[in-house]
Amino acid sequence: MREFSYERAFDVPGALALLGAEADARFLGGGTNLVDLMKAGVERPALLVDVTRLPLDRIEEAADGALRIGATVTNSDLAAHPEVRRRYPALAQAVLAGASGQLRNMATVGGNLLQRTRCGYFTDLARPCNKRVPGSGCAAVEGEHHNHAVLGASAHCVAVHPSDLGVALAAFDAVVSYESADGPGELPFADFYLPVGDTPHQETALPPGALITGVTLPPAPLAAVSRYRKVRERASYAFAIGSVAAALDVRDGTVREVRLALGAVASRPWRARAAERALTGGPADAAAFGAAADAELAAAAPLPHNGYKVTLMRNLVVAVLSELAEEAGR
Numbered sequence: 001m002r003e004f005s006y007e008r009a010f011d012v013p014g015a016l017a018l019l020g021a022e023a024d025a026r027f028l029g030g031g032t033n034l035v036d037l038m039k040a041g042v043e044r045p046a047l048l049v050d051v052t053r054l055p056l057d058r059i060e061e062a063a064d065g066a067l068r069i070g071a072t073v074t075n076s077d078l079a080a081h082p083e084v085r086r087r088y089p090a091l092a093q094a095v096l097a098g099a100s101g102q103l104r105n106m107a108t109v110g111g112n113l114l115q116r117t118r119c120g121y122f123t124d125l126a127r128p129c130n131k132r133v134p135g136s137g138c139a140a141v142e143g144e145h146h147n148h149a150v151l152g153a154s155a156h157c158v159a160v161h162p163s164d165l166g167v168a169l170a171a172f173d174a175v176v177s178y179e180s181a182d183g184p185g186e187l188p189f190a191d192f193y194l195p196v197g198d199t200p201h202q203e204t205a206l207p208p209g210a211l212i213t214g215v216t217l218p219p220a221p222l223a224a225v226s227r228y229r230k231v232r233e234r235a236s237y238a239f240a241i242g243s244v245a246a247a248l249d250v251r252d253g254t255v256r257e258v259r260l261a262l263g264a265v266a267s268r269p270w271r272a273r274a275a276e277r278a279l280t281g282g283p284a285d286a287a288a289f290g291a292a293a294d295a296e297l298a299a300a301a302p303l304p305h306n307g308y309k310v311t312l313m314r315n316l317v318v319a320v321l322s323e324l325a326e327e328a329g330r
Contacts, residue, residue: 002038008050012179012211015051019209020181022047027211029072029111032103037116040123042132052108056213059083065219071110071212075099075165078109088217090226090245091168097230098164100237110212112165113176113192114204117267118239119159120144130156134201141303147241149196150300150309152266157200158303160264161193162239167263168228170271171245172220180210193268200267222249222257225328229320230263231312240264242312248324250284258321262296262313272296275317284325286318293317 005022009015019025025047026034037043056070059081067083078084079095099107121127121139128137140148140158148158166189174189187205194202206212217223226247232238243263249256258279260272275296282288293314300310 002041002044002046004038004045005047006050007047008053010053012054012056012213015049015054015211016179016181016209018047018049019211025049027051029108030074030103030106031111032099032107033111033115037123041125042116042123051110051211056110062216067217069109069215069217071108071214073109075104075107075109075112076101078165079104086224088168088172088220088223088226090171090223090228090247091165091217093228094164094168094230094243094245097228097240097243103237109165109215112163113169113212113215115162116203117159118162119148122159130200131159131203132201134199138200144305145303146305146308147239147264148303148306149266150302150306150313151262151270151297152196152268153301154196154198154200156198157196157267159200159267161266161268162264163269164228164230164240164243164263166193166269167243167261168245169215169217170269171226171247171259171261172217172223173259175216175218176212177214177216178206178210178212180207182207184213185210189269190271196267203267220247220259222247222259225249225324226259227320227324229316231316242309242316244313244316244320246317246320246324248284248321248328250325250328253284255279255282255284255288260292260296260317260321262317265300265309265313272317274298279321284321284328286322289318289321289325290314292321 026045028048056072230243247259262270275292278292
């Protein structure tokens with residue numbers, strides 16, 4: 001591991017100043033991803049700026065009913081918060097499905113959103129990877145890709161985003177707040193992650209040197225009837241091979257409103273807007289859920305060894321929405 005310096009920040013301006021003074025610096029939260037990448041030689045910062053002591057560790061309700069989550073709130077505290085569990089149960093379920101208890105105790109909300117892909121070629125310094133070395137190629141296209149993207153990928157990168165939390169935030173129209181040298185800003189979650197295109201190393205729309213300060217969940221009454229379902233290769237801690245965050249409002253057998261996001265299918269959490277459009281105003285039954293899933297997955301372009309994901313995701317969408325429709329009808 002490359003030698004590096006360490007500084008602890010106690011306020012946001014101080015954190016930004018420390019980062020801005022060193023060209024090769026990184027913010028450090030729980031370190032559950034960054035430190036692993038440093039050990040592998042993928043990340044080689046000259047300075048780590050510890051932001052865990054910043055006053056960003058609270059979850060508060062805003063005057064308009066929105067829920068504000070500080071960037072340094074740990075995943076464990078997020079999942080256990082009574083308002084999160086009551087108003088956005090899918091969010092709590094996503095966090096609990098995302099990692100072991102030890103990791104949840106360390107990992108932060110801001111860091112979770114910025115974690116890097118778990119594609120094996122990204123961490124293998126002997127193989128090409130456009131995320132790690134732009135222009136070097138994507139070894140996964142012709143190599144091991146059974147858990148890679150079927151939506152929104154390109155010839156330059158077929159890796160998937162690993163966040164479970166991000167899938168739930170995508171479903172509920174979260175807004176990411178940040179501070180930068182130019183002042184505060186906000187990014188709707190739909191715009192936070194960039195399309196992979198031919199620049200897969202550019203993953204978010206955050207300005208250079210920006211620090212995530214929090215995430216806001218707008219009021220969403222239908223989110224009280226929501227669910228996160230994750231399929232993985234072992235029942236204990238593992239990254240998803242497919243996941244769904246969904247919320248459903250049904251009246252008299254008709255879908256009044258629906259939120260649907262998919263995980264482990266693209267380079268970013270995938271908001272299933274085509275499926276939402278197909279369902280709204282229609283019947284809340286398995287046939288309609290299947291047709292909506294088909295509408296969303298019509299754009300899928302699987303590789304030779306990950307075509308199973310299309311069927312998996314269709315079945316997962318139908319199962320989760322059917323469970324929510326039954327719950328809403330009780």
